[in-house]
Amino acid sequence: MNRIVDHPVLGKLTNQKLVNFTFDGVTYKGFEGDTIASALLANGIRQLRVHEETGAPRAIYCNIGHCFECRVTVNQAQGVRACMTPIEKNMIVESGKLQATPFDSTPEEWPRTYAEFEQRTKGEKVGEPHV
Template sequence: MTRICEHPILGDLTGVDQVTIIVDGKPYPAHEGEMIAAALLANDIKTFRYTAHQHRPRGIYCGIGRCTDCIMTVDGIPNIRTCITPVRDGMVIETQYGVGEWKRGDHHE
């Protein structure tokens, strides 16, 4: 696992609480409050979605929420920008295929 533990702006991140996220059915450790994309990269997950037409893999690109390369289905909601969405314990994250699909009964109103 590769993770930045000391950051010039964010400071020392070693004391942050660890949580568990579920990615494509498997549990992974993450630091509370870090962005989903950072947690995925720290766990060596680099493909976040596949394009609709040519089914090409995509991952992090801009890292600031301006593009859509990092979108994934999160807790049943498609098209979540993982570079600007913080993790929380028990979050369910799925690789997105194409435009994504709302999971019946899983979306929150």
Template sequence: MTERIIKHKILEDLELNTVPFTWNNTVLYGNEGESITAALLANDIRKLREHEKDSQPRGMYCNIGHCSECRVIVNGKKNQRACLTPLLKDMAIEQQMEVPYVVKEGSPYV
């Protein structure tokens, strides 16, 4: 895990509570309460998923919850935005490779 900022001129000094979590069944460590994207970036994970149609890599894009590029599966629950979801101890996080919901060929869901 990369080094973290713990002293800040404006914010108070941060107390880091490092917790384990899994990313695609690999144990990693992050700071409890930070966003999943922050924890993944600190572990040098940049690719969060692949585009459903052309398999191009996707990662963090807007980081404010608007684009859905960072959607992942958290503890079995699909379509969670990694940029808005706080990391908790022992979270199981996985890449989501399917379209969350679209109208395709006349069907409301894929």
């Protein structure tokens, strides 16, 4: 693990208890009290997820819980902030993956007003896709 164990201000890290956790199916070790983000970083993992639509890599950004760039799935709970969540023994962490695009159209094709939507869908049954 890559970590500071003798800090000039905080002193030496002593009596740290190691815990195992998994990230994307691989077992890692971290110190009890580490956040998921810091434990992964200490193990050389920088990418925590990809952008849901573009697939661009995402990692720790603000590290204080404001930006939500570090969202991961923890024990099947989605959207957990890795920078704010302490690791626990046998915790299962999964990175955020590329998601399917919810629309087959582009924003330029979407109706701008409800009246435009009604005009486009006139005569269609509710629930039928607009083509």
